Amino acid sequence: MGQYVLRRLLIAVPSLLGISLVLYTVLALAPGDPFGELSTNPNVPPEVAAALRASFGLDDPIYLRYLHWLVAMAHGDWGFSFVSRMNVDSLILQRLPTTLYVIGSAQLLALSVAIPVGVYAATKPYSIFDQIANTLAFIGFSLPTFFTGLLFILVFSVKLDWLPFVYTTDVKGTGIHWALEQLRQAIMPVMVLGLFQAASMTRFVRSAMLDVIRLDYVTTARAKGLGQTRVIVKHVMRNAMIPVVTLIALQMPAVFGGAIVTEQIFRIPGIGSLLISSILSNDTPVVMAVTFVFACLVVFFNLIADVLYGWLDPRISLR
């Protein structure tokens, strides 16, 4: 096992290098720079923007820029953002808690809806409950988050005036009041994201359950006279959850990566909104750092998923 993990980690190094090279090249080839707003300002002579470009090394050849970046990254220097002239790592760390809180809660919500509903629907396939759950799931994952987000804002903020739709990291008050306010402002984004996730996950759990529930050993368990709950929880769910666990592990990077659309709609200062605003302003060091971290997380959680798989299902041996 230890050897397997080590080997996987070693393989990850060249693939991450390859990813970084591709990312950097694509970003460097994209036209544009962060100084667009300067160019039409009559107060700023065009030489200023050109001098800025030069001082940020944007006029150097791509391979040189990539090597500089790689060497710096190897030393733990993530570079600095062109638009805020601030270190990229502190920029990302500043936004991580919010993303973890909102996206993490959304994932938890999704799980706590999807697993019970999926399991129950699978035990009574084609019953009324299953039909309703299925229909709702279909609707849920057919509606994009930007649509449900706006719909929620119109209903709960504009019409009913119950919830705020501008997320703020600066919540007034202390203690219980602070916690309530944090909860209140996160309700809408968490609902939007969580229900969307829950919809597709419900379908996944249900079909995983159905695959297992028909197997002979389940019939055997029933024949032994075990109760329905015991059969479902102990015998069916344990085996059906193996693919579900993999799915969850693979979704973990998204928790760190944030949700671009939802964060933009609710003004959540998370990693997703950092990424999109950096892309729009051609802030290469930030885009590079965020995407690269994301790539690392994907590789890492893939490994975790594989290891978990072996642990949950001893039939699969890791060599």
Add this chain to the structure above:
Amino acid sequence: MLDNELRTMIDEVKDGRMDRRGFIQRMIALGLTAPMATQILAIGGVAMAQTSTAYPPTKRGGGGPLKLLWWQGPTLLNPHFATGTKDQDASRIFYEPLASWDVEGHLNPILAAEIPSIQNGGLAADAKSVTWKLKPGVKWHDGKPFTADDVVFNWEYATDKATAAVSTGSYGDATVEKIDDLTVRILFKTPTPFWANAFVGGYGCIIPKHLFADYKGAKSREAPNNLKPVGTGPYKFVEFKPGDLIRGEINPDYHMANRPYFDTIELKGGGDAVSAARAIIQTGEYDYAWNMQVEDEVLLRLEKGGKGKTIYAVGGDIEFIAVNFTDPNTEVDGERSSMKTKHPILSDPKVRKALSLLVDRDAVQKVIYGRAGRTTANYLNGPAPFVSKNTSWEFSVEKAGKLLDEAGWKPGADGIREKDGKKLKLLYQTSTNGPRQKTQAIVKQACQKAGIDVELKSVVASVFFSSDVANTDTYSKFYADIEMFQIPMTQPDPALQMRRYHSRYVATKENKWQGQNFPRWVNKDYDAAVDAAENEIDPVKRAALYIKCNDLMWQDTVMIPVMHRIKVGASSNSMRPVMSGWANDLDNLQDWYREATG
């Protein structure tokens, strides 16, 4: 206006036979209104009145929180690095300039004790120097005194090339010297009629020498105070999260009486303009939002029975279509749109005139800009003394058709005009932005009726306005036949605005397309007028020269003005923000307050 008559009037004001108000009213009657009238008086030797805007609050603080919503989050807090208005606004909460432009475009002293004039000895008669007297007793947020050394340091800091400051342009080739602790003098190499550029407005904000002296030049990025501003402003720094949030609290030692009104300030960034409008006007979650680039129809709908309203400020921002005078499709010495070529279609003035007849400015205003735009025939739309009254515009497909007929472009079988077997086909580019794409559609439709085939192209803003030399889609390379965007007017003076179309500044490969004359228009009379205006001290003659520049551009159809754009903000009903078309939204933040009865 007759020169003599004006001089007599200025003398009357000087001698006290006419009051300033009367003078300005006479000027308004003659078409020369507020902003320049005051400068005329200043140069004519009359001290400027300290503008006193109505400010009812009688004590400092007590106004509760002020919540601002900017749909682009500010990313830095050093005014010398502020690439965009959002960053200038953010810096302005904590830092202050010597003076700012008020609602009418007058100078309003902030850190200055008074506005320089000939009478108070601040302005030299030859317009080659300005002496600013600083307000005594002003303290930085950390308690250190604000002095002339700080002002001089800012000039050194910004003009040091290695600092990579964006504010360097506002100093030009001026030098700044300290006279005593509370006096600085700016010396210009040539007579400079518009002297209020350095240390005024957004790029004029002053940072403290004692905290930044060690971080001048190449080390400028390492200054810890880049992210923790210590200024002289009405609010003290509390917290900053780039792109997301800025918080400040009241400065109890602020140097203006009874100001500021609010106890805390919060500027939240991000999102989009429509939902920002919603948060102010519909739900009232926030007090004020800037730059409402939202269709008027949407704003009107939100305002119905809402908790807020939109407010407007007239400046000189102009949205226009520029005509390419060179050929974008022929490459000469590795350069398209080269000065060695002539545009095969648009070099004919009749075709350009026809194009201008095909821009339905009324429709563009009605359908897109609404209250946020005014139709105009002029490129230069303010301040009032510089606005030409000799120009006009109209929309007529018929007349355009006639002009094209005269120019030899006859309708072909497919309805598209042709001449010598060549189709009348134009490429029309702009940046990606809702209102711009709609304007493109309106123009295209009219052109089609007149038999011109227009191909539309839109380029992402960060690419279109980039200074990347390798990029072929920039507005300055202009590899298209016509292009549309906006040039903002950041101060109530046309010098910078008009200078760019001097033939000396044509954008070419040689100057890496840094030349600002992107239409590549060359006109000897225009060059002469700009050159003369830049050194003309007499305000009336100077205004006449810039009007001539504008008229020359109009006669030659270099620019087809689409809309004189007006600044739009959204404010809650009880807020009383001070917004000027000549300044950034927060440039007069110290005067903001809330009306007690909402």
